[in-house]
Amino acid sequence: MAPKASKSKEPVVEKSILGRFSSHLKIGIVGLPNVGKSTLFNTLTKLSIPAENFPFCTIEPNEARIYVPDERFDWLCKTYRPKSEVSAFLEIHDIAGLVRGAHEGQGLGNNFLSHIRAVDGIFHVLRAFEDPDIIHVDDIVDPVRDLEVITEELRLKDVEFVERKVDDLEKSMKRSNDKQLKVEYECCAKVKAWLQDGKDVRLGEWKAAEVEILNTFQLLTAKPVVYLVNMNERDYQRKKNKFLPKIHAWVQAHGAEPIIPFSCVLEKTLADMPEDESAKYCEENKLQSALPKIIKTGFSSINLIYFFTAGPDEVKCWQIRRNTKAPQAAGTIHTDFERGFICAEVMKFDDLKEYETESAVKAAGKYRQEGKMYVVQDADVIFFKFNVSGGGKK
Ligand SMILES: Nc1nc2c(ncn2[C@@H]2O[C@H](COP(=O)(O)OP(=O)(O)OP(=O)(O)O)[C@@H](O)[C@H]2O)c(=O)[nH]1
Numbered sequence: 001m002a003p004k005a006s007k008s009k010e011p012v013v014e015k016s017i018l019g020r021f022s023s024h025l026k027i028g029i030v031g032l033p034n035v036g037k038s039t040l041f042n043t044l045t046k047l048s049i050p051a052e053n054f055p056f057c058t059i060e061p062n063e064a065r066i067y068v069p070d071e072r073f074d075w076l077c078k079t080y081r082p083k084s085e086v087s088a089f090l091e092i093h094d095i096a097g098l099v100r101g102a103h104e105g106q107g108l109g110n111n112f113l114s115h116i117r118a119v120d121g122i123f124h125v126l127r128a129f130e131d132p133d134i135i136h137v138d139d140i141v142d143p144v145r146d147l148e149v150i151t152e153e154l155r156l157k158d159v160e161f162v163e164r165k166v167d168d169l170e171k172s173m174k175r176s177n178d179k180q181l182k183v184e185y186e187c188c189a190k191v192k193a194w195l196q197d198g199k200d201v202r203l204g205e206w207k208a209a210e211v212e213i214l215n216t217f218q219l220l221t222a223k224p225v226v227y228l229v230n231m232n233e234r235d236y237q238r239k240k241n242k243f244l245p246k247i248h249a250w251v252q253a254h255g256a257e258p259i260i261p262f263s264c265v266l267e268k269t270l271a272d273m274p275e276d277e278s279a280k281y282c283e284e285n286k287l288q289s290a291l292p293k294i295i296k297t298g299f300s301s302i303n304l305i306y307f308f309t310a311g312p313d314e315v316k317c318w319q320i321r322r323n324t325k326a327p328q329a330a331g332t333i334h335t336d337f338e339r340g341f342i343c344a345e346v347m348k349f350d351d352l353k354e355y356e357t358e359s360a361v362k363a364a365g366k367y368r369q370e371g372k373m374y375v376v377q378d379a380d381v382i383f384f385k386f387n388v389s390g391g392g393k394k
Pocket residue numbers: 031032033034035036037038039040095096097098129130131134230231232263264265
């Protein structure tokens with residue numbers, strides 16, 4: 001049966017996304033000193049991709065690319081038994097601890113804030129473990145106070161940036177009648193008022209034109225956040241921690257982004273064990289590592305998804321930003337695919353898994369032909385058709 005044409009007529013209008021439009025996005029580990037950031041980073045790097053797989057990219061000791069675990073990818077590899085398997089990855093940066101006053105340069109603060117500017121999302125690590133041997137910069141363990149400290153530092157840095165922008169634009173407007181300057185000025189003044197009101201940029205409702213302007217600034221509070229709550233192994237196991245309800249309430253009142261409890265000590269113990277021993281340890285103690293959830297949530301928080309190409313030569317995850325249309329998705333494989341794009345033949349992964357083979361999916365009428373307005377969805381299995389300069393097809 002011929003592939004079925006898609007019924008969708010109008011393209012869905014998606015909300016503009018704050019942040020860089022790129023498929024090379026990264027996430028930074030942020031928090032106060034001594035909360036477990038580097039310990040988390042080091043356990044994550046046990047899952048890292050060998051540097052030689054990325055020939056043109058030197059990764060510093062505090063940067064790593066981590067495989068994104070995915071049962072769907074594993075299923076495709078088992079089914080196609082390809083010669084080459086390429087999974088998705090998340091790039092993670094370990095950033096040194098921030099302290100109160102960082103925006104004014106305390107504790108080398110400005111340096112670290114510039115590291116945060118360079119990432120696209122934030123893993124905010126919170127200390128919810130008590131241990132008299134591990135010093136807390138503010139003496140007493142109080143993760144909600146810590147949340148306030150870090151978010152305020154980021155916000156104050158944004159206020160400083162936007163204030164300067166407003167001043168510069170005011171000066172430029174005196175010298176020129178350029179309409180665009182006025183548009184930018186109004187946007188910056190609105191953002192400044194929002195920030196001065198104690199609110200983070202990512203939690204505002206911005207028009208598409210405003211998002212476009214904001215995306216040239218890389219503001220710190222525009223970056224999505226995933227809260228990682230580091231607790232001792234016992235609390236993690238029994239899913240109870242005395243600070244958790246308050247953290248939860250704070251996060252709900254400040255954007256309701258994801259919260260993931262984890263235990264640095266447990267993750268380190270597991271990472272140091274051989275694989276069979278760690279599996280046995282988890283089973284005996286009714287535990288599960290939080291790392292897969294941390295990686296997957298981080299990946300999706302920075303608006304990355306991937307589609308699959310699958311065949312006997314290769315099964316591969318192609319990372320794209322959410323809302324990417326089919327021709328641009330094809331362009332991640334090769335620029336010729338985008339230039340000569342004809343259509344995308346798409347199966348949903350779940351359909352392929354249910355019907356087991358491509359021909360069975362076709363027979364069930366679930367194989368779709370999508371055009372250039374199609375917005376690629378996570379886990380689509382795609383075969384692109386395109387014109388090469390001679391007019392052929394692939
Ligand atoms: N008891 C206990 N100690 C921990 C835990 N997580 C980290 N630590 C210890 O806390 C100390 C600091 O941990 P790091 O991971 O280096 O902390 P960090 O957040 O990277 O600190 P900075 O880089 O200084 O900002 C180390 O001695 C860790 O062993 C935990 O869950 N429980």
